[in-house]
Amino acid sequence: MIPVLEIFGPTVQGEGAVIGRKTMFVRTAGCDYRCSWCDSAFTWDGSAKEDIRKMTPEEIYAELLEAGGDTFDHVTISGGNPALLPQIAGLLDLFKEKGIVSALETQGSKFQPWFRDIDELTISPKPPSSGMITDFERLRHILQNVSGQNVSLKVVVFNEEDLAYAKKVHHLFPDVPFYLQVGNDRLEEVDDQKLLVHLAGRYEWLINLVMPDPDFKRVRVLPQLHTFVWGNKKGV
Amino acid sequence: MIPVLEIFGPTVQGEGAVIGRKTMFVRTAGCDYRCSWCDSAFTWDGSAKEDIRKMTPEEIYAELLEAGGDTFDHVTISGGNPALLPQIAGLLDLFKEKGIVSALETQGSKFQPWFRDIDELTISPKPPSSGMITDFERLRHILQNVSGQNVSLKVVVFNEEDLAYAKKVHHLFPDVPFYLQVGNDRLEEVDDQKLLVHLAGRYEWLINLVMPDPDFKRVRVLPQLHTFVWGNKKGV
Numbered sequence: 418m419i420p421v422l423e424i425f426g427p428t429v430q431g432e433g434a435v436i437g438r439k440t441m442f443v444r445t446a447g448c449d450y451r452c453s454w455c456d457s458a459f460t461w462d463g464s465a466k467e468d469i470r471k472m473t474p475e476e477i478y479a480e481l482l483e484a485g486g487d488t489f490d491h492v493t494i495s496g497g498n499p500a501l502l503p504q505i506a507g508l509l510d511l512f513k514e515k516g517i518v519s520a521l522e523t524q525g526s527k528f529q530p531w532f533r534d535i536d537e538l539t540i541s542p543k544p545p546s547s548g549m550i551t552d553f554e555r556l557r558h559i560l561q562n563v564s565g566q567n568v569s570l571k572v573v574v575f576n577e578e579d580l581a582y583a584k585k586v587h588h589l590f591p592d593v594p595f596y597l598q599v600g601n602d603r604l605e606e607v608d609d610q611k612l613l614v615h616l617a618g619r620y621e622w623l624i625n626l627v628m629p630d631p632d633f634k635r636v637r638v639l640p641q642l643h644t645f646v647w648g649n650k651k652g653v
Numbered sequence: 654m655i656p657v658l659e660i661f662g663p664t665v666q667g668e669g670a671v672i673g674r675k676t677m678f679v680r681t682a683g684c685d686y687r688c689s690w691c692d693s694a695f696t697w698d699g700s701a702k703e704d705i706r707k708m709t710p711e712e713i714y715a716e717l718l719e720a721g722g723d724t725f726d727h728v729t730i731s732g733g734n735p736a737l738l739p740q741i742a743g744l745l746d747l748f749k750e751k752g753i754v755s756a757l758e759t760q761g762s763k764f765q766p767w768f769r770d771i772d773e774l775t776i777s778p779k780p781p782s783s784g785m786i787t788d789f790e791r792l793r794h795i796l797q798n799v800s801g802q803n804v805s806l807k808v809v810v811f812n813e814e815d816l817a818y819a820k821k822v823h824h825l826f827p828d829v830p831f832y833l834q835v836g837n838d839r840l841e842e843v844d845d846q847k848l849l850v851h852l853a854g855r856y857e858w859l860i861n862l863v864m865p866d867p868d869f870k871r872v873r874v875l876p877q878l879h880t881f882v883w884g885n886k887k888g889v
């Protein structure tokens with residue numbers, strides 16, 4: 418049984434390597450991290466405890482069909498940290514059977530053999546502003562285990578210290594496609610237009626830091642498009 | 654000699670398959686189309702005629718280095734329609750020699766053998782709102798000639814008729830990665846914040862049309878990020 422908090426879509430993937438891709442989302446409960454700026458804290462802080470449903474792969478797929486009908490061929494598994502769950506393997510088997518393309522984002526603190534069955538894997542180690550400490554040996558182990566498949570690294574950046582951390586990650590794994598994402602430092606903002614203007618400004622701030630830097634050449638700098646469109650709303 | 658109108662960067666690629674990628678831009682003069690909403694009309698309407706410089710590949714590369722120094726490894730060739738220029742071949746030879754990754758966008762009205770030397774090729778046929786007529790045989794011929802390389806199709810959408818056209822294109826070439834881009838219908842807007850809010854709304858409009866549509870499954874829907882950050886400014 419997989420602990421599920423949200424199943425929604427179809428919507429656009431707002432971040433990373435397949436930004437803009439039409440996808441469904443399955444959000445699992447539980448995380449081994451406690452990032453200071455976590456935008457999905459309800460997956461681990463107990464606030465949504467009674468919303469967690471233990472579901473079989475078949476039940477998840479049925480609910481994806483119910484929400485998305487015949488309109489999708491792509492599912493993003495998100496968290497929390499889905500890498501805590503060995504039982505995701507069964508869900509991926511079912512996706513393969515149904516011709517569904519799978520994407521996963523995880524912070525790189527745990528490996529699961531089923532990572533090899535993910536079509537689009539994003540490893541997103543957390544920078545200093547999160548308050549978390551990266552285990553670089555673990556990260557290296559994961560990247561070695563998924564080498565040859567479609568994998569990318571993504572670092573969220575809130576400040577210049579985070580950017581220095583991102584540079585270290587990029588330097589350690591120069592051959593892995595590398596994404597910088599501007600962090601959302603206004604999780605409480607309820608005025609979508611204000612948030613949009615603010616985050617577009619933060620995106621420009623990050624671009625202005627990265628463009629003159631010779632250590633960042635083969636890099637992509639992106640915002641979170643879903644916050645540009647739906648602000649801090651969940652489940653869209 | 655290549656007729657050049659702009660050389661600038663490094664900046665982010667604001668559109669399409671490598672959205673967010675750090676890149677330099679070389680904008681060539683001249684277009685065989687006259688799209689009603691062309692955001693680069695100065696490349697063909699005579700208004701920037703005296704700014705056109707006939708440059709050798711070496712001169713272009715020297716100016717890229719002058720502007721971008723040691724900070725880039727990627728150049729986007731843009732127009733106008735660079736596919737009008739057989740002499741781009743020499744520039745691509747030089748890029749290959751220098752280890753530069755190349756990207757090109759063209760509308761698919763002309764083929765050049767040097768398309769095969771482009772690392773990231775975007776074919777962007779123009780929808781009805783442009784006022785242009787697509788030669789689908791020509792488009793097919795081009796896509797056949799570049800099959801196996803990194804190529805994508807991108808259609809800009811201003812209205813529902815454009816979206817129907819996009820669907821036709823996607824249906825004709827289902828195996829080519831497909832991008833929908835929301836058109837900028839406020840080219841005269843000088844208030845960047847107003848434009849940002851407007852275009853984010855237009856992006857949501859397009860998402861809302863595409864998500865429930867079973868004919869668009871394996872599709873990516875994107876805005877133009879540069880307009881989100883710099884509005885209608887040129888050369889950024």
Ligand code: SF4
Pocket residue numbers: 448449450451452454455456457458460496497498524543
């Ligand atoms: S790893 Fe992700 S889900 Fe877990 S606390 Fe950090 S941001 Fe939140």
Ligand code: SF4
Pocket residue numbers: 684685686687688690691692693694696732733734760779
């Ligand atoms: S093809 Fe491109 S450059 Fe040419 S007129 Fe149309 S939008 Fe402008």
